[in-house]
Amino acid sequence: MATETAHAPQTNFNVSNEKMGMWAFLGSELLFFGAFITVYLVYVPRTADGPGPEVFDIPFTSVSTFILLMSSLAMVLALAGMQDGDLRRFRTWTLATALMGLVFLGGQLYEFTLFVQQDGLGLTTSAFSTSFYVLTSFHKVHVAVGVLMLGTLWFMSFTGRIRADGQGTNAVENVGLYWHFVDIIWIIIFTVVYLIPVDLVT
């Protein structure tokens, strides 16, 4: 059972199956987000006389973006702790990553309530609003799933599935890949969904 690190699985490409599978999955996810973002870009001007991109609060979203980006750093530190065999560091930074993800989610939900209540931008208002909400919610679901996975990792470090001897490093690496991917997608979304349309409107 504990042979995972002693004898890393020998595969044709010397990459573990799990990591190869994760890369393939992320390639597919790229198309998901690509299609959603494309649809959004087509629909930016289609506000049906409702509110448009001018409702976005760039400073606020910048802060939550910064927090999400820093969570990637925390994820790197968690993996480094794991690789050094330091479970304490691993647990601390894993929790920090998850917490920053939660803060980001909270900020996003707060932002949504403002859009709906102050600006009257509902899901059904216009093609613009539908595509905006569905795209960003789809991303939020990804962050939430990531938070669940991080929580599971943290939990596994107490049940012996993740151990200081390196057992479970593969799982941590894969969750890290996923988490960084979700972050990178957010950078793209923040740029093309928030920054560029606001710039065009104002």
Add this chain to the structure above:
Amino acid sequence: MSAVDDQQRRTGLFQRPSSTAGIKGWLTTTDHKRIGIMYFVAAMIFFMAAGIEALLLRLQLATPEAQVLDSDVYSQMFTMHGVTMIFFAVMPLSAAFFNYLLPLLIGARDVAFPRLNALSLWVFVSGGIFLYSAVFFGGYPDTSWVNYAPIQEVGADPAGYTLEGGVQSNRMLFYSLSIQIAGIASLASAVNFITTTLNMRAPGMTFMRMPVFAWMTLVVSFLMLFAMPIIGVALWQLMFDAGYGGNFFRPGAGGEPILWQHLFWLFGHPEVYILILPAFGIVSEILPTFSRKPLFGYAAVVFSGVAIGFLGFGVWAHHMFTSGLGPVANAAFGLTTMFIAVPTGIKIFNWLGTIWFGSLRYRVPMLFSIGLVAMFTIGGLSGVTHAIVPHNAQQHETYYVVAHFHYVLFGGSVFGLFAGTYYWFPKVFGRMYNERLGQAHFWIQLIGFNLAFGPQHILGLEGMPRRYYTYPPGMGWDLWNLVSTIGGFLIALAVLLFVINLVWSARKGPEAPSDPWDARTVEWLTSSPPPQHNWDVVPTISARDELWHRKYTDEEIPRPVPAGASSDHEQGEADSEHIHLPDPSWWPLVLAIGLPVASWGVVMDSWPVIGGGIALMLFAGVAWGNEPVTEPEPDDVAEPVEP
């Protein structure tokens, strides 16, 4: 199984089943061969359901102004026929072959993620059950498998405006969610097969030594990996439009109906290659075996398959020539569509080159393979006529199109899949099918197929539109419609013979040797049926047609090779105690049940039901992650291949 493992199995947070016997063994199995067989059985059930729907359509169209089905039911039936055939019959039939054969073809013991594999199966089955449960919620989807906006909003019939109580919305939700569920199964399969092919090849199995079917599995997996997300997005958007008042395809609030067509066909055209390439892979295995020649131009066949995969993403708008894209886009997509005929043509010529001067044996798999080459060529040629834009405008939405895609999908994919079924039947069940019944199946199907779809070319050119539930007499369409219906029933008879043959032969057929066809690839090296661990010793590959090489290169006189023979013995007898196979698990099944539950919640607009489904999935996911892991032992995994 060692005592340590038993200990861990019992003390784990979630126990793991270990029995492989009985119905429980099938429900919890992670064995790729059992999963493949279940894929096949489930897909054949859906295939027959869709076939019955087609017969109803043909009955309605056999005579002018017939009263077999009314307009609403007719629309539901042709939509269900299309959706079922594509997502729940032909794709899973291909997946059955991938599952069963891919590990055997590349010399692996199982796929990379056995539990994910089981999940694909159960998600596909639950998606199909969910789709057919639509009858309890106001009827089946009724706006064809392409389901264009804005007709998806109002229904197929102008009378659909009177469909009250959200009936049309329910139908669209069933369309959206069932294909979404099937798409999840396809995505999971794609990740699994890509990883398996890239990572788990036997020692010496370089890419250019892989059997063509393994290559096509890889190409199709990449197509699914990149095409399924696009339809996923479109379906997700449709769900918001139909269920939650979204505006993606609703012109009233700025939505763009044509967007649906773009997203749908950006997926839809790669999808047709997802449907046909597995059949191409199958005949590329069968034709050399029954011609007793190597595949002519192996590299050309492989790379033309890869080229089809790439070009398949660049031709989608040829489905939309009449939607007003403008002359530049039409010309560009007309050209790319003609380009994609080139790699397909290369394959056809290579198959002909394989047969040419071969020592042919006309057994049933060979007959079906030759049938594919001939029938697909007819469909391919009518396809090239679609690439010519003015010609396309003339044929659009006529029976000419119906004739075309049945020649490529039935004459291509289904002929190929049936060929593969006969070819590998002795391997899977250790028994031979009935040759005479198989030959009868082939000839009845060939004649019935041409009677059913050949006349539709004429009907289309005479202007008979698709998707209309009836037509008036005196249009000159009566005779060919009647002929087409007769052909349809002949196909049904042929498929009935097929099923009888399979069911009877699997129990009572004469026992098959491990290599009944004098074949070329390594799956014939192991016993028929293969043991659960596939091989006592993983074969070391030294040539493209490894088994052929082992049988014929050393000696003048051909000699059969017993299972597990040749160089394996030099490495010592296998210690079968040492081979560690993935254990069975309940959680793929449980997780798959959560999906339709959540989807029914969406249809019923009930958040508790949605939440229940999601909770079930989360619970199964946690259990999945926490049940005792059985790591593969290091010597169990393929050694890296020298490049």
